[in-house]
Amino acid sequence: MKYSKLFGKTIKEISREETSVNAKLLTRAGFIRKEVAGVYNFLPLGLRALNKIAQIVREEMNKAGGQEVLLSSLQGKENWEKTGRWESFDALFRLASKFEKEYALGPTHEEVLVPLISEFISSYRDLPIYVYQIQNKFRDEARAKAGLLRGREFLMKDLYSFHADEKNMMEYYEKMKKVYINTFNRLGLSAIETRAAGGTFSKFSHEYQVICESGEDQIIYCPGGDYAENVEIIENPEKLENKQCDLGHGSLKRVKVAEVGNIFPLKNKFSEPFNLVYKDKDGKDQFVYMGCYGIGISRVMGVIVEVHHDENGIIWPRSVAPYQAHFLTVNNSRSTINKAEKIYNNLQKSGIDILYDDREVSPGEKFADADLIGIPARLVLSEKTGDKIEWKERNKEKKELLSIEEAEKRLKEEKEL
RNA sequence: CGGGGUAUGGCGCAGUGGUAGCGCGCACCGUUCGGGACGGUGAGGUCGCCCGUUCAAAUCGGGCUACCCCGACCA
DSSP states (O other), X not given: OBGGGOSXXXXXXXXXXXXXXXXXXHHHTTSEEEEETTEEEEOHHHHHHHHHHHHHHHHHHHHTTOEEOOOOSEEEHHHHHHTTHHHHOTTOEEEEOTTSOEEEEOSSOHHHHHHHHHTTOOBGGGOSEEEXXXXXXXXXXXXXXXXXXXXXXXXXXEEXXXXXXXXXXXXXXXXXXXXXHHHHHHTTOOOEEEEEEOTTXXXXXXXXXEEOTTOSEEEEEOTTSSOEEEGGGOSOHHHHTTOBOTTSSOBOEEEEEEEEEEEEEEETTTTTTTTOEXXXXXXXXXXXXXXXXXXXXXXXXXHHHHHSEETTEEOOOGGGOSSSEEEEESSOOHHHHHHHHHHHHHHHHTTOOEEEEOOOSOHHHHHHHHHHHTOSEEEEEOTXXXXXXXXXXXXXOOEEEEXXXXXXXXXXXXXXX
């Protein structure tokens, strides 16, 4: 992509009202624009990063046996009344049509998927089954905040598992814990698996928390990894804080965190109201056991920026960067530009996605924009580099001079990773 | 939902009653070209909305709306 043609430019300044790091940097770098409070538009750079995140999550869900679907956002009132959540779900957007029909704007999808899947589950032979989607969710939050961290419309992956019994449900639940940790690792986040309340869903749940100043939750955890609990379910958090870990990992720490994922053992909570049953081997009806597993895709994007940035801009993990490399020329002499065009065209042909800053602006501006946008590799062609390309990683000081062939080879190798 | 703050060219801001300004960006010309270059010329504003006070309102008063922050709430 040529920067000069890109929809979405960087900006130097942003209102002093915008204080969260992710909103500031993503807006300045041209990734997102706010529509209304808690609702964002994603520009091409932003969508590329968002799609990279979604794709990693998709791959992991597929590996875990998930089948992808796309469920409706606009949902009839009737099923929400069956679960009692038309009244009790505080953040539910309720819409009144001019034709005297009422709808919910989907904040979650048990009310859609459970009746839907009941058509296809009739025998123990149909179980277990795992269904997920990646879709915009709507929640009428009392207060949207911190850019992408808490919005009223946001992209979420929600997987629902259906099992014959509790044992099978819990086995999958345990398996998904590992899948989640691995998924967040691939996204460049080290998430702490944390015991938490189950809300109106279940007795308990597990949250995946990333240490982050702008997070809304607090947890107490052992750095050795054998304990983590949300302070909301701890009776005397003050007492636990700084207590020595039983296994000798040092003292327990209390930290602010942002929740990027949450898993719940739902058991029969939703199969009962919708009479989701199957015939067991003895021909008797049994309720299906369910689990549900969420990851906030757009929130993950915000958290990545909160965690990976410096004073100059974003530092994307390679796995989610909008482009593989940021290529720019320093002087605008005809010969340099011709050479750069050739390199760019070659890379395009090899299927390597780079952002090529082809503008006729000062070097300082190009460097500043490259830092702000935060693509992991910066490639410079100039009279100084001659027939070579300078390669610099966004998060390192070191610069290397590579021949054009070497640079292309390295890009191809990295692409395979 | 309670408390606090903000609202002025595309963006960021200044402007305490008397003809609406600055920086950035944008357009054109010239000089620059390894860390947000410089000079010149130019376009661009119902000062969030409504009502009021006044000879006169961006500026004072009342109401409303939107956004940000703190808290409460939170699948």
